[in-house]
């Protein structure tokens with residue numbers, strides 16, 4: 315029995331001025347039925363590209379190898395019709411900017427019901443009823459009035475709730491949430507996190523949550539993947555991964571964030587910046603910034619190896635980190 | 640001694656054809672040399688409106704700002720007198736202070752005081768770049784040739800050029816990712832500590848403010864509802880809103896723990912509730928909260944505006 319989403323050794327290259335530019339390398343990742351999985355890493359590491367692959371939204375000319383299966387069906391070879399079936403009822407998405415998913419000139423009601431009438435073949439009345447249910451489910455106050463309102467009449471947090479309601483309209487089994495709370499206040503973020511967790515419990519929705527905030531990763535997800543320069547460098551149960559990282563990059567990300575309460579103690583930034591696609595150093599891509607780098611790191615890309623219960627790490631010193639913990 | 644004093648400042652925006660918005664409704668705040676004052680609050684609570692007044696970019700509708708004991712009058716950014724250039728601002732968007740079409744070095748030269756003459760001016764530019772951790776070669780390049788984090792460092796170098804004594808930083812790292820955030824924050828904190836500058840650091844990232852501020856002020860709907868030395872504020876928040884903000888911050892732990900949620904939405908400042916402005920969302924609201932609570936001192940650099948924390952009324 316496979317996972318709901320099973321990405322296996324996925325590589326993605328985009329057309330570049332000097333030939334194909336490799337963006338993702340050897341990415342393997344699973345999301346089980348009703349599971350909340352986190353994806354983290356610095357800007358440009360390939361989080362959104364992974365999401366776009368799974369939704370068939372890669373830029374034209376993108377080349378993929380490996381496989382990405384949803385409910386046993388290969389996604390990478392789907393035609394337009396096939397994608398239409400998967401999107402909406404199978405996999406849905408919410409973005410950082412909810413305005414991207416909402417048309418400014420149409421009422422919330424029109425947008426929600428249109429979707430259901432087209433994708434689910436519902437009549438107007440049934441669609442209307444379901445739209446009220448959905449807005450209720452995302453805890454929007456006064457759903458009936460909200461249906462008659464336009465997106466700009468809502469605050470950022472409420473708009474994100476409406477976008478989530480839209481994504482849920484066709485009853486998807488997997489929701490991919492790409493930094494849906496990054497632009498929101500912590501108080502509003504807390505509401506969205508609680509909402510996603512409740513949906514998972516009540517409806518068995520699986521969620522892949524993309525974020526660069528390790529606190530959010532910890533608060534919400536059961537299992538996580540840390541990306542660096544287009545690769546998974548560490549994976550495992552989120553709590554264990556964040557309280558005892560087995561990869562220097564995860565440890566460095568943790569060190570760079572505020573740890574609280576010691577005014578005057580500096581944060582520990584990661585020196586330099588991540589390499590751009592096509593400019594990766596030989597061997598481990600993190601070697602140019604890693605405090606533990608040694609000669610062998612530069613000879614070959616370290617593969618993901620077991621590093622504790624249900625855990626993997628792509629680092630030559632993973633066992634030393636395990637012993638040290 | 641305080642360097643920057645914000646006294647009973649009100650800011651009213653008058654958008655064309657709409658009701659005026661009272662973005663800041665009576666704020667007192669002070670920044671001393673070598674001190675970092677953090678200002679936190681939800682989107683729309685008036686942080687930027689206050690920042691612009693504090694920096695002398697706009698005039699308050701009431702109240703006043705004093706820098707080094709003298710009132711700050713917004714004369715236009717370029718025509719400020721020698722005193723007021725001592726007050727500089729860093730914005731969330733580095734292009735707010737950098738021109739994309741001019742070389743970095745030229746823009747830094749603009750800010751170097753006139754007393755520095757001849758070849759010393761160029762030397763000062765190199766010094767500024769070095770201060771913010773950029774190579775001297777950056778002077779010949781254009782802002783768009785840098786990453787977001789580097790560009791923000793260049794904007795900080797521009798702010799430092801006139802040798803300010805106070806920096807007002809409005810969400811200076813919000814657009815950056817974690818590791819560039821840490822680099823820029825360390826730079827700012829280092830400058831305050833080494834040069835004895837004062838800094839008003841505005842952010843909606845509580846964890847970050849917790850990390851660096853000596854004193855933290857919490858703003859809700861145009862008012863400071865609580866201010867206290869940062870550690871005290873976190874360990875012992877008095878105002879229910881401060882508590883709610885702190886509890887909403889997601890934390891790293893061995894098991895997933897969802898952060899606490901706060902009921903309701905931030906009201907529109909054009910229709911602020913009468914009485915305590917937080918009352919519609921406050922889990923502790925009681926009848927007295929229909930009246931606005933006064934701000935009372937609760938210790939050194941500490942004050943709170945909540946009826947739960949008032950000296951008991953004297954029984955006559």
Ligand SMILES: Nc1ncnc2c1ncn2[C@@H]1O[C@H](COP(=O)(O)OP(=O)(O)OP(=O)(O)O)[C@@H](O)[C@H]1O
Nearest residue numbers: 328337356357358359360361362363364373590591
């Ligand atoms: N259309 C495109 N053409 C060429 N390169 C692209 C394109 N879109 C993204 N990239 C590159 O692919 C890499 C991965 O980008 P991706 O958007 O997946 O990053 P991310 O992890 O989502 O980052 P962020 O946190 O900033 O959203 C980046 O180096 C980016 O510059």
Ligand SMILES: Nc1ncnc2c1ncn2[C@@H]1O[C@H](COP(=O)(O)OP(=O)(O)OP(=O)(O)O)[C@@H](O)[C@H]1O
Nearest residue numbers: 652654660662681682683684685686687688689908
């Ligand atoms: N020029 C303006 N005209 C009309 N209203 C304005 C103007 N600038 C700000 N406002 C309003 O004043 C209030 C305070 O805005 P301000 O930008 O100061 O908030 P903020 O705390 O900085 O928010 P954010 O965290 O989103 O930056 C908001 O309701 C905003 O809509």
Ligand code: SF4
Nearest residue numbers: 598601604611629630
């Ligand atoms: S493989 Fe080497 S360079 Fe890469 S993270 Fe591990 S120790 Fe650092």
Ligand code: SF4
Nearest residue numbers: 915918921928945946
């Ligand atoms: S004054 Fe009343 S409503 Fe306002 S914060 Fe205090 S208890 Fe809550």
Ligand SMILES: [Mg+2]
Nearest residue numbers: 361362363492
């Ligand atoms: Mg992205």
Ligand SMILES: [Mg+2]
Nearest residue numbers: 686687688809
């Ligand atoms: Mg602002």
